[in-house]
Amino acid sequence: MFVNGAQQFDPAYSGQPILMGVLGLKVFIGYAPLMICTYYLIRDKAMLVLCTRLMSIVVITCCSLAFIQYVLLLTGICPPTQGVGDELFKASVDTRCFVGGALLYTPSQGVIRLPGTFVAPWQWGWFMISGAFLGFATAFNDPKPQWRLVGLFAMGINFIMAVLSGQRIALALVPVVTGMLLVMTGQVANLKRFLPIAIILGLALTIGAAQNPELVSDRFGSFQSRWKASPPYAFISHQFEWALNEQRGILGNGLGRATNSARVFGVTQLVETYYPKVMYEVGTFGMLLFVGFVSVITLQCFKAYRSARDPALRGYGATFWVFVLVNSYNTYYYPLDVDPVSVYYWFLAGIILKIPVMDREERDKAKRAALLEEGHELPLEEPVVPRKKKKATTW
Numbered sequence: 001m002f003v004n005g006a007q008q009f010d011p012a013y014s015g016q017p018i019l020m021g022v023l024g025l026k027v028f029i030g031y032a033p034l035m036i037c038t039y040y041l042i043r044d045k046a047m048l049v050l051c052t053r054l055m056s057i058v059v060i061t062c063c064s065l066a067f068i069q070y071v072l073l074l075t076g077i078c079p080p081t082q083g084v085g086d087e088l089f090k091a092s093v094d095t096r097c098f099v100g101g102a103l104l105y106t107p108s109q110g111v112i113r114l115p116g117t118f119v120a121p122w123q124w125g126w127f128m129i130s131g132a133f134l135g136f137a138t139a140f141n142d143p144k145p146q147w148r149l150v151g152l153f154a155m156g157i158n159f160i161m162a163v164l165s166g167q168r169i170a171l172a173l174v175p176v177v178t179g180m181l182l183v184m185t186g187q188v189a190n191l192k193r194f195l196p197i198a199i200i201l202g203l204a205l206t207i208g209a210a211q212n213p214e215l216v217s218d219r220f221g222s223f224q225s226r227w228k229a230s231p232p233y234a235f236i237s238h239q240f241e242w243a244l245n246e247q248r249g250i251l252g253n254g255l256g257r258a259t260n261s262a263r264v265f266g267v268t269q270l271v272e273t274y275y276p277k278v279m280y281e282v283g284t285f286g287m288l289l290f291v292g293f294v295s296v297i298t299l300q301c302f303k304a305y306r307s308a309r310d311p312a313l314r315g316y317g318a319t320f321w322v323f324v325l326v327n328s329y330n331t332y333y334y335p336l337d338v339d340p341v342s343v344y345y346w347f348l349a350g351i352i353l354k355i356p357v358m359d360r361e362e363r364d365k366a367k368r369a370a371l372l373e374e375g376h377e378l379p380l381e382e383p384v385v386p387r388k389k390k391k392a393t394t395w
Contacts, residue, residue, distance in 0.1 A: 092104070
């Protein structure tokens with residue numbers, strides 16, 4: 001209201017700053033109400049288990065379609081990227097193959113960036129990072145063995161596509177995220193469940209790497225060259241310095257001014273890291289407020305899942321909490337601004353906050369079942385007496 005509204009009536013600013021601010025607000029915290037919706041949508045443990053199974057199936061389906069996309073490009077059924085010079089290194093919708101949007105495939109230069117089932121390759125990369133969490137939740141916490149195998153398969157195919165898709169961020173973070181989950185959820189100490197999954201997944205990945213050594217070396221070589229050319233820590237510090245120097249007052253430059261999708265309403269800046277982007281739009285004070293906001297969410301989610309006594313609910317909560325923790329403070333790129341992380345973040349936060357309620361319901365069910373086994377009669381529930389509405393008073 002204060003920044004974009006003032007820009008709307010300032011002749012020095014072109015475009016539609018108010019509409020830019022509305023779209024920028026939607027991108028910024030537009031999915032936050034999803035946390036409340038999820039809290040009431042997931043009613044009990046059975047629905048939570050069903051939800052995680054569906055998410056694992058989504059991961060398998062998307063990765064399978066992306067694998068078909070890769071095979072079509074590899075066999076020449078889909079043509080590679082055409083052009084000269086820089087055009088050979090830019091993702092284009094003209095090279096679209098089977099599913100997804102903009103694609104880059106230049107085998108002569110050893111460059112590949114698959115979009116999978118998403119519009120752009122970077123969205124697909126962050127979906128695979130999210131898929132590591134979703135597959136892990138089912139593989140280690142589902143009550144039925146067959147569904148744990150489904151979760152294991154989701155983890156395996158997700159890791160394979162992280163290698164084949166050419167997404168350096170996914171290639172780096174999918175293994176790191178899996179290791180973090182094993183340690184932070186305590187599953188590494190659960191040898192009966194951890195060892196079989198680790199052995200099967202390790203054998204599958206080892207066999208795949210042994211059969212395609214050149215492919216694996218190319219992917220890791222691309223990651224190393226990118227790291228040397230632009231180390232993430234140097235890139236992030238440079239973006240923070242730039243955003244700090246571009247401040248125009250304590251309220252920033254206005255919502256949407258660094259949001260790519262808002263460029264139809266005016267001039268925008270390309271900022272490739274999240275918190276510098278937030279600082280540029282809402283100022284240093286606004287950025288600190290948002291950090292405090294996600295910190296409160298992270299802390300409350302931690303308290304919520306730690307209060308659970310049911311092992312499965314505690315495992316689901318720990319897995320989803322690590323996802324919330326990582327994305328609350330990750331500033332490399334801007335996952336909280338783009339699908340699907342911006343959806344998963346608020347969705348999983350709502351699930352975590354509902355876990356204490358589901359845990360109490362599970363304990364009540366266990367107590368009632370124990371009383372029935374012992375031959376005791378269950379106490380009758382007191383009927384809920386509706387309150388009488390008071391008549392409206394008049395002046």
